[in-house]
Amino acid sequence: MKIVADAQEITGADAGGAPPAAGAPAHQLIYEALRALILFGELAPGEAVTIAGLSTRMEAGVTPVREAIRRLTAEGALAALGNRRVIVPELSAQNISEIIYARQCLDPELARRATLRAKDADIARLEVIDAALDLAILRGDQRQYLEQNYRFHACFYDLADAPVLADMARGLWLRFGPSLRVICGRLGTQNLPDMHKSMLAAMRAGDADAAAAAMREDVGQGMGHVAQSLEMPLMAERFD
Incomplete structure (x- = not known):
């Protein structure tokens, strides 16, 4: 998966973090990949994200994508709306x-x-x-x-x-x-x-x-x- 490979490179030592360990669980790799998409603006402010859409884009399973969305929402990188939609927040x-x-x-x-x-x-x-x-x-x-x-x-x-x-x-x-x-x-x-x-x-x-x-x-x-x-x-x- 190219997106995951790119994320592993970006999140290596020069990017301010230890690279994922060999055999790292899928949910950690998908988290890092989704984090990179947000960090570098591949997902635009105000853009809605869905489990199905990200699973297709990242060639990943539903469960690790769901977990990555949950973690990044908790970190403020994504925002959960009242109607169960999740978006990339727009800055005020x-x-x-x-x-x-x-x-x-x-x-x-x-x-x-x-x-x-x-x-x-x-x-x-x-x-x-x-x-x-x-x-x-x-x-x-x-x-x-x-x-x-x-x-x-x-x-x-x-x-x-x-x-x-x-x-x-x-x-x-x-x-x-x-x-x-x-x-x-x-x-x-x-x-x-x-x-x-x-x-x-x-x-x-x-x-x-x-x-x-x-x-x-x-x-x-x-x-x-x-x-x-x-x-x-x-x-x-x-x-x-």
Whole structure:
């Protein structure tokens, strides 16, 4: 199953998680595959999902698909409506405001902790991912842009060795990932700047505070594009 194989690659070590163990149960593989479809916007905001439809698309059995939907609904990646329909949630202005606040707390702190722990090989790995991200931007490859951008963040989440904070940060990606795919379609990848190189330079210098500041700006820029592209006014928040 190509979708499952792709998900296993995406959820490997560079993507911020251990790859599924050999012989992992079907429900775990299907969960990872469905998670990737949501994370990288293959399922659009507002799109309804059904067990039968996903079973056909993923060439999977009904039971593991049902379990994957249940888990991802509990995580907020999918939303169950009153009429028993399940959809990919659409972001509201309130959602965006809360996600910005949470990410500007979590990502800079994870970047700071990663800098304090990172070795040269760790930083080199981040630079390789960032180079792949640059290539995706140059080619206008939306899917690769989304994957490599997530890999970059997930990689330093792991380096931070703060599993509670990292799990919270990864959970937020599931909430805005589908909308980020929409924005790539509207603006193109070259109109989505990042502060990764500033963060990497700070990491090379061992300056944890500068790395955190760069990541704070990166999150602000990225999530600001999300709000603006979806024509949502940012609610007044204090992030200091």
